[in-house]
Amino acid sequence: MVxxxxxxxxxxxxxxxxVQALASNNPLVDESLQIPIIDMRKLMVEDDEMGKLHLxxxxxxxxxxxxxxxxEEVIEKMKVDLQEFFKLPLEEKNAYARLPNGMEGYGQPYIxxxxxxxxxxxxxxxxSLPASQRNMKFWPENPSSFRATLDKYSLELQKVxxxxxxxxxxxxxxxxxxxxxxxxxxxxxxxxxxxPACVNGSNVMGITPHTDGTGLTLLLQVNEVQGLQIKxxxxxxxxxxxxxxxxxxxxxxIEVMSNGEYKSIEHKTVxxxxxxxxxxxxxxxxxxRQ
Numbered sequence: 001m002v003x004x005x006x007x008x009x010x011x012x013x014x015x016x017x018x019v020q021a022l023a024s025n026n027p028l029v030d031e032s033l034q035i036p037i038i039d040m041r042k043l044m045v046e047d048d049e050m051g052k053l054h055l056x057x058x059x060x061x062x063x064x065x066x067x068x069x070x071x072e073e074v075i076e077k078m079k080v081d082l083q084e085f086f087k088l089p090l091e092e093k094n095a096y097a098r099l100p101n102g103m104e105g106y107g108q109p110y111i112x113x114x115x116x117x118x119x120x121x122x123x124x125x126x127x128s129l130p131a132s133q134r135n136m137k138f139w140p141e142n143p144s145s146f147r148a149t150l151d152k153y154s155l156e157l158q159k160v161x162x163x164x165x166x167x168x169x170x171x172x173x174x175x176x177x178x179x180x181x182x183x184x185x186x187x188x189x190x191x192x193x194x195x196p197a198c199v200n201g202s203n204v205m206g207i208t209p210h211t212d213g214t215g216l217t218l219l220l221q222v223n224e225v226q227g228l229q230i231k232x233x234x235x236x237x238x239x240x241x242x243x244x245x246x247x248x249x250x251x252x253x254i255e256v257m258s259n260g261e262y263k264s265i266e267h268k269t270v271x272x273x274x275x276x277x278x279x280x281x282x283x284x285x286x287x288x289r290q
Contacts, residue, residue, distance in 0.1 A: 029229070029235065029238065031237075034240060035062040035239060036052060037063065040066070057263070058261060058263065059263075060265065061263035061265035064242050064246070064248070065160070065246045066242060074152055075244065079222045081143050081146045082194075083222060085142075085146060086122060093122075096137075105124070105125065106138075121194060122194040123192070125189060128151075128190045129154055154188065161285065162180055162183065162184050164216065165179055165216060166179070168254070188286065195227065195269065210266065215253040216249075216254060217248070218246045218248050219247040219284045220246060227269045249265065250262045250263060
């Protein structure tokens with residue numbers, strides 16, 4: 001089954017060792033740095049930008065992608081429909097609940113335990129491509145435009161991610177077609193996370209530290225509430241999202257395929273204690289392999 005197969009890969013994201021202890025005992029944060037910014041329009045014509053992409057993948061494993069070619073109205077419509085879905089009554093969202101041991105569908109990844117920080121948020125996972133393998137019973141019909149919006153958004157991000165993988169393969173000196181075929185003909189998924197406002201934000205965490213067990217992840221943050229942090233040189237670096245940009249990170253599969261030259265970096269989502277009244281919605285598009 002598609003859900004079970006997806007679980008084998010996405011189930012997935014590799015947890016860091018002793019993540020709860022790591023979260024509470026390693027509070028060092030460096031706000032002086034930001035991940036690189038890559039201009040996709042320049043990637044098409046400038047060798048310098050290709051060099052910046054190569055260094056971003058080698059030294060950071062994360063970058064923000066601007067001028068990516070996805071129309072603003074496509075992005076904004078996806079944001080609106082995503083937020084409208086999470087605003088639905090719980091019983092209506094539970095109509096799309098994950099099955100036991102399944103990965104697709106709606107659910108809450110809370111982890112309870114005395115003295116532990118809790119994973120706090122709603123999660124909704126869908127297999128998006130290829131279209132022939134979609135499990136439509138998990139695709140919401142409310143909002144009424146959700147299915148068509150997600151279909152269009154997924155196809156647009158497939159173009160962006162395939163182009164990026166091709167350029168990365170070129171930088172690595174590999175056959176671009178070999179790498180792109182592995183992902184282009186493989187499965188792709190979307191994961192929607194919604195971190196509600198929490199009055200005890202210091203006692204919870206959006207997602208504990210992990211790396212992504214995927215090829216490539218493109219993240220769209222729906223608002224400007226700061227939450228994503230990446231680990232670099234023993235410190236956590238908060239990411240300030242650029243409006244309209246995608247935050248791109250290398251997954252474990254590409255790290256392996258590049259023989260470790262490109263890095264799959266540990267990251268987490270934290271709740272901003274100064275923004276307890278604001279939810280933090282994330283939308284991630286993940287490339288899997290065949």
